[in-house]
Amino acid sequence: MRITTKLTLIICMLLILLFAALGLNSYRGDHSLIVNAAVDKARIISQQIIETREYLSATVTTSIAGSTPDLIPQVAASKIAKLITRDTPYYVRQVSLRFRNPANRPDEYEAGELRRFTEGTPQESYRIVPHNGKDALRYLLPMKAEKSCLVCHDSYRTSPPFVQKRFPEGHPSYGYREGDVIGAISVSVPMSELNRTIRSNLVQDLLYEISILGLLLLATGLIIHRAILAPVSRVATGISEATKSGNFATRIAARSQDEIGRLVESFNELMAELERRTRQRAESDERYRNFIEIAQSPIVTFLPDGKIVIANNKAEKLFGLTREELLGQCIFEFMMDPSMVRQGIEDYFSAGSSQMLGNASRQTLRDVCGREIDCEIVISVSQSEHEAMFTAILRTTT
Ligand code: HEC
Numbered sequence: 001m002r003i004t005t006k007l008t009l010i011i012c013m014l015l016i017l018l019f020a021a022l023g024l025n026s027y028r029g030d031h032s033l034i035v036n037a038a039v040d041k042a043r044i045i046s047q048q049i050i051e052t053r054e055y056l057s058a059t060v061t062t063s064i065a066g067s068t069p070d071l072i073p074q075v076a077a078s079k080i081a082k083l084i085t086r087d088t089p090y091y092v093r094q095v096s097l098r099f100r101n102p103a104n105r106p107d108e109y110e111a112g113e114l115r116r117f118t119e120g121t122p123q124e125s126y127r128i129v130p131h132n133g134k135d136a137l138r139y140l141l142p143m144k145a146e147k148s149c150l151v152c153h154d155s156y157r158t159s160p161p162f163v164q165k166r167f168p169e170g171h172p173s174y175g176y177r178e179g180d181v182i183g184a185i186s187v188s189v190p191m192s193e194l195n196r197t198i199r200s201n202l203v204q205d206l207l208y209e210i211s212i213l214g215l216l217l218l219a220t221g222l223i224i225h226r227a228i229l230a231p232v233s234r235v236a237t238g239i240s241e242a243t244k245s246g247n248f249a250t251r252i253a254a255r256s257q258d259e260i261g262r263l264v265e266s267f268n269e270l271m272a273e274l275e276r277r278t279r280q281r282a283e284s285d286e287r288y289r290n291f292i293e294i295a296q297s298p299i300v301t302f303l304p305d306g307k308i309v310i311a312n313n314k315a316e317k318l319f320g321l322t323r324e325e326l327l328g329q330c331i332f333e334f335m336m337d338p339s340m341v342r343q344g345i346e347d348y349f350s351a352g353s354s355q356m357l358g359n360a361s362r363q364t365l366r367d368v369c370g371r372e373i374d375c376e377i378v379i380s381v382s383q384s385e386h387e388a389m390f391t392a393i394l395r396t397t398t
Pocket of ligand 1: 184
């Protein structure tokens with residue numbers, strides 16, 4: 001697998017994890033943000049209603065309230081609340097455990113909170129709870145009885161006649177003292193509304209994060225590609241091409257001073273060294289060829305299997321073949337009895353030395369026309385790193 005593919009796979013997996021984590025984190029952040037904003041809004045609405053109610057309670061006289069029931073603080077505040085929350089998902093009620101109007105009867109959740117306000121600390125409360133089968137954010141702000149409220153909420157006796165008329169003596173809505181929790185503003189928002197906002201926020205957040213990360217990754221990928229992958233791949237190609245062609249002239253420009261720069265430099269040094277050695281070897285081969293060319297005897301160099309690799313002019317004449325024809329032929333084919341030479345070579349490889357090597361022996365050769373030639377033959381061995389080569393110097397005795 002290519003490094004780019006591996007890296008891409010690993011990065012993709014990490015990205016998925018990262019986005020899951022980011023998504024979760026954004027969701028949490030957005031959720032609390034949106035819920036807090038909703039609570040803020042509910043608080044403001046409730047406070048406005050309480051202010052309105054207190055203002056009306058302090059300014060509207062009982063005789064006006066008696067003749068214009070729409071100006072009874074509760075009634076006016078309810079209408080104003082409706083106006084404030086028109087076209088919003090916020091739903092506002094004003095509830096009391098000791099309600100006068102059955103429309104203000106608290107539901108189960110409100111009743112629980114009102115009891116807590118009356119018994120414990122009267123402080124705003126909010127929670128996400130099921131409401132009419134769906135989750136809703138429910139906010140309650142307790143309302144305390146002010147002095148002005150007691151005009152109609154203290155005792156039956158002190159209340160104005162229009163209140164007395166509607167709520168006979170003994171009605172539970174009488175008997176409040178200043179500071180008592182008389183009811184609460186109850187605001188509810190369906191969570192489906194808030195979730196919609198959370199979702200669209202989340203999508204926006206993720207798109208933003210994805211594009212930033214995408215750009216970042218793209219930039220990193222390009223840098224990694226340019227700085228590491230491309231030069232490494234050039235070095236690899238250079239090596240494999242040089243191995244195939246035997247041409248070590250390739251050099252790569254080092255663009256940096258870092259580890260990759262050093263790798264490229266080492267590659268160039270290696271190529272230079274190989275090129276130098278190849279040239280040296282070619283030169284020494286050339287010298288050897290020139291040397292055997294001026295020798296007076298036929299000389300043939302062959303591999304352990306007998307394959308002729310170098311031959312001089314005298315050898316061509318002896319065998320009656322041109323150099324092209326001679327090279328690649330097996331020297332044993334030209335010997336009447338090659339067994340001794342073969343044995344000598346075998347001994348050399350098995351025992352490390354052989355009686356035959358370096359010592360003259362007699363051999364009858366056969367040229368291309370089948371003519372027999374008696375020769376004295378001396379074979380020497382030259383051992384290079386990888387292979388042994390045998391050189392036979394021949395001297396005709398007939
Ligand atoms: C002029 C008389 C009057 C004054 C002043 C007054 N109220 Fe009321 N209040 C009423 C009447 C009448 C109702 C019933 C309204 C209806 O029919 O919905 C009511 C209802 C309520 C309710 C709704 C629960 C229920 O009993 O149905 C609350 C809560 C409440 N009043 C609190 C207050 C507070 C707090 C103040 C002072 C800021 C106040 N009221 C001042 C006459 C008054």
